[in-house]
Amino acid sequence: MTADQPALRGGTQRARPAPAPQRRPAPTARPPRGPRATGGATPPRVPSPITRLRRAWDRPLTAYYVILGTGLLITFLGLVMVFSASQIQALRYDLPATFYFRKQLLAAALGTCLLLIASRVPVKLLRALTYPFLALTVVLLVLVQIPGIGVEVNGSTNWIAVGGSFQLQPSEFAKLGLVLWGADLLARKGERRLLTQWRHLLIPLVPGALLVFGLVMVGGDMGTVMILSAIVFALLWLAGAPTRLFGGVLAAAAAAGALFIATSPHRVDRLACLGATEPGENDRCWQAVHGIYALASGGWFGSGLGASVEKWGELPEPHTDFIFAITGEELGLGGTLSVLALFAALGYAGIRVAGRTEDPFVRYAAGGVTAWLMVQTVINIGAVLGLLPIAGVPLPLFSYGGSALLPTMFAVGLLIAFARGEPAARAALAMRRPRSVWKTMRRRVTTRPSGER
Numbered sequence: 001m002t003a004d005q006p007a008l009r010g011g012t013q014r015a016r017p018a019p020a021p022q023r024r025p026a027p028t029a030r031p032p033r034g035p036r037a038t039g040g041a042t043p044p045r046v047p048s049p050i051t052r053l054r055r056a057w058d059r060p061l062t063a064y065y066v067i068l069g070t071g072l073l074i075t076f077l078g079l080v081m082v083f084s085a086s087q088i089q090a091l092r093y094d095l096p097a098t099f100y101f102r103k104q105l106l107a108a109a110l111g112t113c114l115l116l117i118a119s120r121v122p123v124k125l126l127r128a129l130t131y132p133f134l135a136l137t138v139v140l141l142v143l144v145q146i147p148g149i150g151v152e153v154n155g156s157t158n159w160i161a162v163g164g165s166f167q168l169q170p171s172e173f174a175k176l177g178l179v180l181w182g183a184d185l186l187a188r189k190g191e192r193r194l195l196t197q198w199r200h201l202l203i204p205l206v207p208g209a210l211l212v213f214g215l216v217m218v219g220g221d222m223g224t225v226m227i228l229s230a231i232v233f234a235l236l237w238l239a240g241a242p243t244r245l246f247g248g249v250l251a252a253a254a255a256a257g258a259l260f261i262a263t264s265p266h267r268v269d270r271l272a273c274l275g276a277t278e279p280g281e282n283d284r285c286w287q288a289v290h291g292i293y294a295l296a297s298g299g300w301f302g303s304g305l306g307a308s309v310e311k312w313g314e315l316p317e318p319h320t321d322f323i324f325a326i327t328g329e330e331l332g333l334g335g336t337l338s339v340l341a342l343f344a345a346l347g348y349a350g351i352r353v354a355g356r357t358e359d360p361f362v363r364y365a366a367g368g369v370t371a372w373l374m375v376q377t378v379i380n381i382g383a384v385l386g387l388l389p390i391a392g393v394p395l396p397l398f399s400y401g402g403s404a405l406l407p408t409m410f411a412v413g414l415l416i417a418f419a420r421g422e423p424a425a426r427a428a429l430a431m432r433r434p435r436s437v438w439k440t441m442r443r444r445v446t447t448r449p450s451g452e453r
Contacts, residue, residue, distance in 0.1 A: 107402030118413025223391030
């Protein structure tokens with residue numbers, strides 16, 4: 001017996017029992033995760049509406065479809081509103097009720113052809129035609145001021161009688177000519193790395209633009225000059241003009257505009273009608289006030305298509321400059337917001353095209369066209385709402401006027417061509433093209449054994 005083993009009674013020894021082994025607690029069963037929990041497939045996450053909208057907008061062909069769709073929709077809605085707003089005006093001049101509508105429909109048909117041509121014209125050919133087109137526009141602007149050729153309408157001499165009831169307004173084509181010429185000029189200088197110098201930024205762009213401004217101002221159309229100025233500012237901004245240079249040109253333009261307004265009693269009266277609620281002395285604010293009346297009487301959903309009261313001689317120019325007021329009266333707030341949404345989508349798509357392209361000419365041209373359309377829209381709608389002076393410019397693609405509709409639809413066609421010219425858009429369109437019949441037939445032929453007939 002060893003020393004560490006205790007003695008038991010009776011002289012016998014009892015062995016100490018061995019300790020029982022300790023068992024670990026069984027692990028708690030966890031719910032299955034991953035593919036086994038759903039029968040082999042992970043449930044996809046549902047993206048939010050904002051995420052889906054961003055994905056849809058980032059698709060290569062989104063800008064192409066947005067520009068095409070909004071351009072055609074605005075033109076179609078404009079035809080509907082011209083038909084509604086111009087009937088009483090035509091009857092007042094002993095003309096058929098559909099006189100203005102038929103002329104606008106013809107202009108829309110021609111404009112659609114121009115849109116299709118512009119959407120297919122190569123960029124090289126377009127750049128080659130910029131200088132001749134601007135020269136032709138300048139010649140037409142000079143012809144307008146020749147007595148016997150130019151026609152005066154509402155105090156402005158900016159029309160040329162073409163034949164019958166058709167007239168041509170060269171200042172509308174000057175917008176397109178200035179955009180294309182300025183874009184080609186800046187693109188050529190950019191290729192030679194000359195745009196870092198102020199002299200090359202301003203000359204000959206600014207002197208050429210001032211020539212066009214002067215010819216248009218001789219006819220008394222300051223509203224068109226404002227739009228032309230916006231085009232020049234947009235081109236300088238896209239070309240990377242320094243802030244000091246851009247601010248100096250803007251200050252000079254503002255000073256010139258203030259001088260032209262101060263020297264014209266008619267323009268002073270229009271400026272005094274901002275926010276007017278009464279026609280005032282000698283009814284100088286009649287048009288501005290009745291435009292507000294038309295919008296206010298439309299309410300949420302309008303009085304109905306063709307049921308406008310203001311177009312019965314109360315509101316001047318209901319089918320041209322103030323067609324947006326008639327739209328608000330007949331289609332209500334919903335109709336006006338729909339028109340604004342279409343213009344906003346068109347402008348945003350144009351900015352996207354200008355921002356994504358790698359061609360400098362396309363960037364300047366797309367940016368210039370977008371600035372032209374959006375600034376003209378703001379000037380027209382701002383005048384109808386009483387927020388800006390009445391400038392006498394039409395609502396793009398919407399108001400009556402073939403001279404304004406034709407170059408505008410051509411410009412929209414250029415945006416469509418530029419949107420299709422993006423590398424990703426070209427690849428997407430190439431994948432959608434149908435394969436040739438011959439290749440398809442060749443692939444369907446199966447190889448037969450040599451002895452089989």
